[in-house]
Amino acid sequence: QVQLVESGGGSVQAGGSLRLSCAASGRTFGAYAIGWFRQAPGKEREFVAAITWSGSSTYNADSVKGRFAISRDNAKDTVFLQMNSLKPEDTAVYYCAAKIGYSYYDPNAYAYWGQGTQVTVSS
Numbered sequence: 001q002v003q004l005v006e007s008g009g010g011s012v013q014a015g016g017s018l019r020l021s022c023a024a025s026g027r028t029f030g031a032y033a034i035g036w037f038r039q040a041p042g043k044e045r046e047f048v049a050a051i052t053w054s055g056s057s058t059y060n061a062d063s064v065k066g067r068f069a070i071s072r073d074n075a076k077d078t079v080f081l082q083m084n085s086l087k088p089e090d091t092a093v094y095y096c097a098a099k100i101g102y103s104y105y106d107p108n109a110y111a112y113w114g115q116g117t118q119v120t121v122s123s
Contacts, residue, residue: 002026002112004034004096009117012086020081020117022096030074033099036081037107038092038119048094049081050104059104064090086121093118 008020022034035050049070050059058070067086072079079096093116101109 002029002032002098004098004112004114006094006096006114006117009094009119011120011122014087014121014123016086016121017082017084018086018119020083020094020096020119022079022081022114024077024079029077029098033104034070034072034079034096035099035104035107035110036070036079036094036096037110038090038094039116040092043092045095045107047105047107050099051079061105083119086119088121088123091119091121 003025005023012018031053033052036048037045038048039045047061048064049068051070051072055072067084069082095116096114097110098112099109100111103109
């Protein structure tokens with residue numbers, strides 16, 4: 001089992017940057033692919049990005065391609081989400097989770113969700 005804690009959220013103006021961290025505890029962190037999802041008020045949770053256990057492959061939602069980058073440091077049990085060129089529509093609570101199912105894009109394929117970190121982008 002793994003426990004995940006997100007940090008790094010905050011308030012920024014459009015065009016700004018933030019770096020989110022997803023810190024894990026548990027001896028099996030390196031065995032999991034990790035995904036980032038976000039949920040805005042009144043909307044469903046949506047896929048943002050994911051990274052394989054080794055870090056050799058990444059997956060990104062079309063809405064964030066070219067702006068967001070996911071990476072991981074297994075030695076530090078941490079996954080990062082670098083967010084650049086932020087837009088007001090990126091405003092949401094951002095969650096990380098460990099992939100236990102088949103799909104990289106479906107939140108139902110993930111477990112061990114963190115508590116989330118708020119990202120607010122003003123125009």
